[in-house]
Amino acid sequence: MRAWKFGDDINTDVITPGRYTVTVDRKRLGEIAFIEYRPEFAKEVQEGDVIVTGNNFGCGSSREHSPVAIKAAGVSAVIAKTFARIFFRNSINIGLPLFVCEDADKIDDGDTIELNIKTGEVHDKTKGLVLKSKPLPELMQRIVEKGGLVNFLRSDGYDNV
Amino acid sequence: MGSTITEKILANASHKKEVAPGDFVVAYVSYAMAHDSTAPLAIESFYKITDKVFDKDRVIIVFDHFFPAPTVAGATLHQKSRKFVVDQKLSGFFTNGVCHQLLVEKYVSPGDVLVGADSHTCTEGALGAFTTGLGSTDIGGAMATGKCWFKVPESLKFNLTGSTKKGVYAKDVILSIVGDVGAAGALYKACEFTGDYVKNASISSRLTLCNMAIEMDGKNGIIEADQKTLDFLNGRTGKIFKSDKDAYYEDEYEIEVENVEPQVALPPVVDNVEPVSAVEGRTIDQAFLGTCTNGRLEDIEVATRIVKGKKIARNVRFIVSPASQDIYLAAFEKGYLQDLVKAGATICNPSCGPCIGRHEGVLCEGETCISSQNRNFTGRMGHPKAEIILASPATVAASALAGKIVDPRDYV
Secondary structure (H helix, E strand, C coil), X not given: CEEEECCCCCEHHHHCCHHHCCCCCHHHHHHHCCCCCCCHHHXXXXXXXXXXXXXXXXXXXXXXXXXXXXXXXXXXXEEECCECHHHHHHHHHHCCCEEECCCHHHCCCCCEEEEECCCCEXXXXXXXXXXXXXXXXXXXXXXXXXCCHHHHHHHCCHHHC | CECCHHHHHHHHHCCCCCXXXXXXXXXXXXXXXEECCCHHHHHHHHHXXXXXXXXXXXXXXXXXXXXXXXXXXXXXXXXXXXXHHXXXXXXXXXXXXXXXXXXXXXXCCCCCEEEECCHHHHHHHHHCCEEEECCHHHHHHHHHHCEEEEXXXXXXXXXXXXXXXXXXXHXXXXXXXXXXXXXXXXXXXXXXXXXXXXXXXXXXXXXXXXXXXXXXXXXXXXXXXXXXXXXXXXXXXXXXXCCCCCECXXXXXXXXXXXXXXXXECCCCCCCEEEHHHHCCCECCEEEEEHXXXXXXXXXXXXXXXXXXXXXXXXXXXXXXXXXXHHHHHHHHCCHHXXXXXXXXXXXXXXXXXXXXXXXXXXXXXXXXXXXXXXXXXXXXXXXXXXXXXXXXXXXXXXXXXXXXXXXXXXX
């Protein structure tokens, strides 16, 4: 899977401009991911590719359209040094895996990446690097394992937290 | 060790004696809110969990992001949310203002826990409540269960002292703080504003401070409730929590507000803050006064005093959108709207308006807008090659008159 590299402070208006988010159609949202910031992205991204980025990815609006669009475009995970808070929760809630990886900088655009969701390891096969990521807190891990908040609330609920 | 307001409210709402930063808690929410842009996804998640809201009087839907609908797509989403309001017999459905302003006017009381599917839900913390923005699925979950999980945040203290100089406002103070702290400087943190400047500030100005906590990535903005808060509540009651003297703060900022000059945030990020002198003389095409940041009566009054009896520059579209219908009516009764219209302003209905580039003042390539809103991200108000400069209502109004960015101190 290919790495698509982005910089720091990528905000939700860059990921999914507000003028394009008057819809809940997943397919359409997948088509508009980074539509103005990096127009080739949605056209060229392949199922399973990953986004690699710096600090504060997903800052700005609470719009869940942003992680939904990234997931719908075929992206299998986002690797960042840090994530903005609401984007982080939204991604976990909709089942988009996130890797908080301090060494994300070492990965370049176009590198081939393999991920191990269980161990949190990010393998840059182009460079022969294995990078570690920070484990999710237990509750978030439970939500991820259920595939998102809706499934978590249906099966476990808040009573056992 | 003592606790901060944020910790005390989260402990109270999760029925615990005390909580500490880093704890995970499940709290009962006082209200769960979504607006026309975020409600459709929240409703989808909600119906996958249950078919009945936890309390029909505590789930609130506001149409403010694109109301009245400017497109068929928007109207279709409105229809979906309206059906939810009717089917769930919700008492709280509004189309007459920006959600955060309506929530402070009608609902939020000190000690409450409010979750809203809008990042600027940090605004309402100015009334001494824990209020935070979440995404649609979290809000769908809260509408279903009446609960939400939180990681208790570390708190940052912003101690604001002194008085601002003439022509300098709460917006300048918070822009200057965002510039210093940075766009991710308060990531996951509670931003508590305190000090004699805050004590003396109006509720309107306090809301402006808390509104921009998210622009530092803060989880919530919060101000201890006082008599001024209780007077504002207009009969609503709440529970006042105060931070203990020995509460733990991860960081404390001391800000003497008399040193703050009129500020601007230059595109494309909110922490790109400079004194207005950095861009003085730059031509503008649009000036926008409104939003959850600065669309209140006090803001409209400041702008009106500047433009009354004069004419807006011919090259500028001056758009004014009061933050709620109550503010709209009050501004009308005081004659502000008449003065603004005579000066050449366009008054829009209370809503988010052009702040999110969906209607009522979209920018084309190469245009510049000076705005009282809170975000200047690329493409937010229209074309990605249009530029948004953030400033106080006074700077916006004075610049609208001059046709270029000016220092408002020469106009007030």
